[in-house]
Amino acid sequence: MSKRELSFLSSSENDPSTEPPLSATDEYVGESDENVERGNWSSKTDYLLSMIGCAVGLGNVWRFPYLVYRNGGGVFLIPYTLMLAMAGMPMFFLESSFGQFASLGPFGVWKAVPMLQGLGMSMVFASIFGTISYNCIIAYSLFYLFASFQSPLPWSDCFSWWGADETCSRTPRDPLCNFTLDSIYFQIVNTTWLHSRNKTCSNESEIHVLYQSPTEQYWDKVVLHRRGSMDEMGAIVWHIALCLLLAWLIIGAALSKGIKSSGKVVYFTATFPILQYCLFSYSFYNLGWEPGAYQNSSQLGPAPPKAGAALNILLEETFLNAFDKFHPVKAFGTITISVHIGQNKITLNLALLNLKLNLKILYICQVWRDATTQIFFSTAVAMGGVTALSSYNKFHNNCYRDTIIVCVVNCATSVFAGFAIFSVLGHMAHVQDKSVSEVVQSGFGLVFIAYPEALAQLPWAPLWSILFFTMLITLGLDTQFANIETVVTSLLDQIPKFPRSKRLYLTIAICLLFYLLGFLYITQTGIYWINLIDHFCDGWSMIGIALLELLSLSWIYGTNRFIKDIEMMIGEKNWLFWLWWRVCWRFVSPCVLAVTLIWSLATFAPPTYGSVEYPVWAILFGWCLAILSIAWIPIVAIVKITQAEGSTLCQKISAACRSAPDWGPFLKQHRVGRYHKRSNSAEALNDESHIVKV
Structure with a gap:
């Protein structure tokens, strides 16, 4: 044995931190990674695009535009922006800095307050429920994508070959x-x-006379094979089962090397939807519809020839009516903006409007509740994804700047998506001689009925349809990458002995398990189950988890202590910098979430799918699932209190709230100050696996 080997053996016996890193292989750990145990993002762009892709999901397309229209149009942006500042950003900053500080997933980070480790389990379970049902929506989009390679589109008319019956009609009877x-x-x-x-x-x-449009019948008869009620389980819809399998194969392939591979895939999946928004907005504005489409706009002056029909309808019926619900909107001039792109000249004629903002809408509680819940859907907090993805950042990454970038881009994308969606719906309203309120829908009705119907009426309809459903698929995949990464990261954090080189097999096993569990959602009553899970597991339970998360870190762990942890990563800041975050974490955000939670429970209404009501047993089952996702919080708390040291209940609770001995930065070189004498997480992971080969 050489002197060098003897020297290394001697030092490793005394200092476990000098042990060679786990064989994480180059697939999961790069040469520039500072954390050789878990790996880091290959670049800052990988992380930002992954986080933006996680936040910008299907809700930006099918939920936000509908909420804007239902809650007064443009005036809804006021509570939406305020809720972003008072709840969305503080929660995102809290979760991203929490995960980055400890380099642990949503379950492991709660070593900070062991009694509330159940919060991490609740996040993981909520993520699992959402992941399984969410992937079925991607499967529907894949089916529509494949069906779009036909001309004419199959849902463009009542074709007998796919089973259209006598009630099918393109126009009202x-x-x-x-x-x-x-x-x-x-x-x-x-x-x-x-x-x-x-x-x-x-x-x-x-x-x-009752009738169904071709898109409605195609959705019900061809895609879903939908039964009349949830009591009739029906058979598995095999073409959707194959599409679901393809969706899971895509996700498994993208996550084959963890964040190293998914961080490259998001360069396409996160940017493609934004490019599509631009394409839809510009193309629908300049497709050359007749000026007559500029309906009910005599007060705004003459319509620009062959331009902007749909967007004008959008402005008039959605945003302008919202700003001025009870008073007429008058124009006092126009602005012409010309932009030269190559040899093409784009001219936009904008009306200068004398808007009288209707603040009465802001007195409606429903508007504020919708704004708060939409912020949670938009920023993806309380689901574990933000913490899991941030845990792969380098320790001194500026998580504050990332918070601003991700939240602003996400909300700007939501507003931009509203223009893109309503530009199509505006054209659809004009073609059918209806108001926008008669064609606007939310959820499945928007993306699988209203939007395909509008696309079928356009020139080059198959091309538009292919682009639209490709956009839906990429929006869904980004979110799924984060959800699966949340589950995988949580499991690896809890099973430190699991070889990182076998991570691919764990990912495959999870995808296969979730695929099999998803068979319930691809039966002939599957759409009812998806709607049920969405109603009970993705709303108030998320707000409840976020509320407890805020209270535990602000009042148990301590705001001052948490701020000092963040300053270890981004550097010291003055008191003025922290004033807003301190007030939000301790008072504003908890109050906003508590009021929203109470209001949501007080106004709870049983779920419905269209005109179909759910049976009592289904509603009870939904409550059971909702309770299951949050039941881990009291269960784990009771276990931790029981196991804690102390002779009285107060002493046990106090001990259970005390941070674990290995809590703190993951790597030893980052453990300074009060964490200097604590054992680091890397040592804790390897306490039982010190093997030196001679």
């Missing part, structure tokens, strides 16, 4: 009339026939 002839005979006739003969039908004699 005229009502029938139980008409009296010669005061003796009764005959059911078409109201159009009556009007052509200058006759009318009394209201009590009208018979309304």
Whole structure:
């Protein structure tokens, strides 16, 4: 044995931190990574795009535009922005800095307050529930993507080859009339026939004919094979099962090397939707629709020729009516903006409006609740993803700057998506001679019924459809990358002996398990289950988890202590810098979340899918799932208190709230100040695996 080997053996016996790093292999750890146990992001761009992709999801497309319209249009941006500042950003900053400081996932970080480690488990379970159902939506999008490679699009008309029945119609059917002839005979006739003969039908004699549009029937009959109620389980829809398998294969492949591979995939999946928003907004503004589409806008002056029909409808019916709900909007001039791109000249004619902001809408509690819940959907907090992704940052990464970038980009994308979505719906309203309020929908109805119907009416419809559903798929995949990474990271943190080189097998096993669990959602009643999970597990439970997270770190762990931890990473700041964050973490954000939670529970309404009501057993099952996702919090707390030292209950609770001995920065070189004498997490992971080969 050489002197060098003997020297290394001697030092390793006395200092476990000198042990060679685990064989994490180059697949998971790069040469520039400071954390050789877990690995780090290959670049700052990888992290930012992954975080933006996690935050910018399907909710930006199918939920935010609908909430804007329902809650007064543009005036909804006021509570939305305020909730971002008072709840969204403080929570995002808290979670991202928490995970980065300890380099641990959503379960491991709660060594800071061991009694509340159940919060981490609740986050992971909420992430699991959301992941399984969310991937089914990606499967639907994949099916529509494959169906889009046809001309004409299959849902563009009532084609018999896919099973359209007699109730299918592209246009509303005229009502029938139980008409009296010669005061003796009764005959059911078409109201159009009556009007052509200058006759009318009394209201009590009208018979309304039920009909479904081609997109509705295609969604129900071809995609879902939907049953009439949740009591009828039905068979597995195998074409959706294959699409679901493909979705999981894509996710597994993207996460094959953990953040090293997913951090490269997001260069496409995170940027493609934003490019699509630009393309949709510009193309629908300049497709050359007739000026007549600029309906009900006489007060705004003449319409710009062949431009902006849909966007004008958007501005008039959504944002402008919102700013001025009860007073007329008047124009006092126009601005013409010309932009030269190559040889092309883009001209926008903007009306200068005298807007009278209607602040009465801000007195409605529902508006503020919707703003708060949408912020949580947008920023992806309280799901564990922010903590998990941030745990792979280098210790001295500026998490404060990242918070500002991610939150601003995410909310700006939501607003931009609103323009893109309503530009299409505005055109659809014009073509069907309806108001926007008659075509606007939320959720599945928007992305799988209303939007495909609008796309089918455009020139080059298959191309638009391919682009749209590709955008939906990439939006969903980004979120799924973060959700699966949350689960994998939490498991690896709790199983330190698990070889990092086998991480791929763990990822495959998780994807396979979730695929099998997702079979419930791809039956003929699967859409009811997805809607049920979304209703019970993705709303108030997230707000409750976030509230406890804030209270535990602010009032148990301590705001001052937490701020000092952050300053170890980003450097010391003056008291003025921390004033806003300190006030939000201790008072403002908890109050906002508590009021929102109480209001959500007080106004709870049973879920419905369209006109279909859920049976009692389904609602009870939904409550059980919601309780299951948060039950870990009291269960773990009771276990920790029972195991804690102390002769009285107060002493046990105090001991259970005390940080674990190995709490602090993951690496020894970052353990300074009060963490200097604590054992670091890397040593704790390897306490039982010190093997030196001679």
